[in-house]
Structure formats: C-alpha cells, structure tokens
Amino acid sequence: MISISLPKLSPLANPNSAFEDLNPKPRLLMGPGPINADPRVLKAMTSTLLGQFDPQFRGFMRETMALYRQFFETNNDWTLVLDGTARSAIEMVMMSAIEQGDKVLVLSFGRFGQLLDEIAKRSGANVRVLEAPWGTVFDLAQIEQAIKSFSPKLVAVCQGDTSTTMLQPLAGLGELCHQYGALLQVDATASCGGTPLPVDAWAIDAVTAGLQKCLAGPSGIAPITLNNHFAKIIYSRRHLEEGLQTAGYTAGTGSRIASNYMDLAMVIDYWSDNALNHHTEATTMLYGARECARIFIQEGLANAYARHAQASRAVVAGVQGMNLKVYGDLNNKMPNVTGVYIPDGVNGDKVRGALLNDFNIEIGTSFGQLNGKIWRIGAMGYNARPDCVLHTLAALEIVLAAEGHKFTRGAGVDAAYQLIGDRP
Numbered sequence: 001m002i003s004i005s006l007p008k009l010s011p012l013a014n015p016n017s018a019f020e021d022l023n024p025k026p027r028l029l030m031g032p033g034p035i036n037a038d039p040r041v042l043k044a045m046t047s048t049l050l051g052q053f054d055p056q057f058r059g060f061m062r063e064t065m066a067l068y069r070q071f072f073e074t075n076n077d078w079t080l081v082l083d084g085t086a087r088s089a090i091e092m093v094m095m096s097a098i099e100q101g102d103k104v105l106v107l108s109f110g111r112f113g114q115l116l117d118e119i120a121k122r123s124g125a126n127v128r129v130l131e132a133p134w135g136t137v138f139d140l141a142q143i144e145q146a147i148k149s150f151s152p153k154l155v156a157v158c159q160g161d162t163s164t165t166m167l168q169p170l171a172g173l174g175e176l177c178h179q180y181g182a183l184l185q186v187d188a189t190a191s192c193g194g195t196p197l198p199v200d201a202w203a204i205d206a207v208t209a210g211l212q213k214c215l216a217g218p219s220g221i222a223p224i225t226l227n228n229h230f231a232k233i234i235y236s237r238r239h240l241e242e243g244l245q246t247a248g249y250t251a252g253t254g255s256r257i258a259s260n261y262m263d264l265a266m267v268i269d270y271w272s273d274n275a276l277n278h279h280t281e282a283t284t285m286l287y288g289a290r291e292c293a294r295i296f297i298q299e300g301l302a303n304a305y306a307r308h309a310q311a312s313r314a315v316v317a318g319v320q321g322m323n324l325k326v327y328g329d330l331n332n333k334m335p336n337v338t339g340v341y342i343p344d345g346v347n348g349d350k351v352r353g354a355l356l357n358d359f360n361i362e363i364g365t366s367f368g369q370l371n372g373k374i375w376r377i378g379a380m381g382y383n384a385r386p387d388c389v390l391h392t393l394a395a396l397e398i399v400l401a402a403e404g405h406k407f408t409r410g411a412g413v414d415a416a417y418q419l420i421g422d423r424p
C-alpha cells in the first residue's frame, strides 16, 4: 500500500439534485476570464454533429484556419485549433518543439510565466527564468542580455499575464530572438482579441490562445499559429502511431514526442491533406471557435481593440472615482483586466461574495503574492460593454459603502459614465 492520503471529497449535498434540470443563476462574469460567451457562439455550438472526416466538416476546419489567420494577422499555414484548454496548447507546442536538454528562456512576470517555466521543464528543457517583479514588464535590453548569456533555442513569454494584469510589449522581440538564433513562443490566451497581436509583423514563431477571454467563447479549445520553420521543427519529430503506419512510412529524424495526445506532429497530419486519424475532433468546440473568430473579424480588429480600451479606461476611472487604487504599472496594463487594491479594513472575499450573491456579478481574486491584496475586474469579449462595466461599478459602490469604505457615493460610476459612449 502507498502511504499517502488522498484529498477530501465531500458527498453531494442533495443526492437528488443531479436529476434536476440545469438552471444556473445568470451570472455576469467580470473577472479575469472566463467571461459570458457571446450568444452567437453558444448558438453555433448547437449545430448538428458531424463526423470528423465528413467533407463538410473538413470544410469548416479550413474555414476556421482561414478565420484565425485573419485574427492573428498571419499567413501561417499552420493556424488551427487544438482540443483542450489554453494550457494544453502551451504544453502541446512545448512538448512537441522541445527535445531533452534544449535551452528555454522563460520571461516571467506573473503566475502564467511560472506556468510556462513548469511546462518547459516537464517537456525536458534546460530552463532559465528571467523574472520581472510582479506589476512590471521587461524592456528589450534586459531580454537581450539574458538571451546573449544563455543562448536559448526558445524564448517563451505571456503577452498578458492575467495574474498581474500586465501586458508585455512584443514589438521587436521576435527580431531580437532571431538575431541570436532563438525562436519565440507567446502565450496570448489572456490578451489576444483585446489588444493587437500582429503575429507576422512582430515575427513571432508560435502563438497559443484560448477562447474564454476576449474571444467571447467558452474554454475548451485553443487557437494556435505556427510559422513554417517552427512547424518543421515539430514535424521532424513525426513518429506515427503504429496503427496508422503504412508501407513506405519512415519516422522523422527527431526524437519521438513523449506524449501521444500532445503530439503536434500527428495533429498537423490530421489537419493537413493527409487527414490522418488522431483524437476525435471536438466538433462542437470547433463550431464555437469558428464563430468567435467570425464575430471578431466582422467587428473589425481595430474596433474590437478600441472597445476593450474604452472599457478599460472606464473601469480604471470608475474604481479610482471610488477612492480605490489600481495595481501595477498603468502604462503596461492589459486593457481587458484591471487589478484593484483591496482597501484597508475591507474584507476582499466578503465583497466578492456580496457581488456574487446579491448582484450575480463575479469579479476575481488573485494568486500567490497578490492573494488577498487585489481584486481583478475584467471587461472583455462579449462583456467589454458599457452596460456590463456600469452594472459592475454600481454594484461595487453599493457593497463598498456597506463595508464602510470612504468615498463619494456615485463618483466612480459617474466617472465611468462620462467615458463611455459619446457622452460629452
């Protein structure tokens, strides 16, 4: 017997509840993500299921690729969606590109930088982490020095780290990495759709994302884009599973990717004209991903970014008007999420509980060194709208006043209202 105790698992409070209809309360999700999905996305997800090799479905896959090329502003052929949440995409890319002992430089400025570090290590990399204090980002000179002294094969960074609400500027970073023979992988889960990410113009080799933030969808499928150079590194490790091998098959020269599910070389085979079987495609999720990109492109990239920026300004003005302080370097704040210091004498969890229970509004707490210190208020995707921001601020004012926080009643909502729409 292994002497370890497993975690506690409470029984169902009411054994019959599992047989009742699902009837969740209509929450307004104003945390760091997930957020409420656009109803168009949920509608698309009720479309009829198809077999994954049905020519209609293969057509939807190609359309999804084309839409995400526009979304990522790239000509990369290998722009597709991976079944799994955003971290599975980070893992698929890293496990498939990194061979044992490869050097990876992780630029970490929050919890999700730490995640990149962990996944790179689990993928067998020799990792060096360059850390920026939470609430700040890196400048190119710092990064250049780290690249020069470590000579990594891959540099990995989050564009936006939701844990600290900071946005790393990426212009120039791709060229810098290439100058020293390194590749650049970006986790844009939390930022893409809310702020520009011109993948080709910024010479980024690999990007992974998720739907559940600015793309206004549910989590569960992850858009990615890889340039040909990056895709070739992965495809050189192609080792088809035995059941798919045919006469004349020869394995790639690179080492076999350690996980079958995370084997992006086989996933590339599935998406390519080879149409080789791998996992059973999550058809419903692909429909959702297609609709997310379609909504975004119909709105126009610049309009979507402007909408997020406006919502961000309104949240900032609103909380500042309530005598609250915004966390971190405001010049490098993500537009879609705002960190707000919990004022002295106020119980942060109690405020979040009151917002949820009395107003059906969810805002976020934080992790690690920021746990209990800041709230995170998101306004992104379908919820980057004036009404959502104003509802949230109005509810927060009521709850904060009840908690005894000192401020001028109405000042926060008024400040936000002035910034929203065409009001003078």
Ligand SMILES: Cc1ncc(COP(=O)(O)O)c(C=O)c1O
Residues within 6 Å of the ligand: 033, 085, 086, 087, 088, 112, 158, 160, 161, 162, 163, 187, 188, 189, 190, 210, 219, 220
């Ligand atoms: C920056 C960032 N990266 C990765 C993830 C992980 O995404 P998922 O929960 O979809 O796996 C998140 C989730 O919040 C995130 O904010």
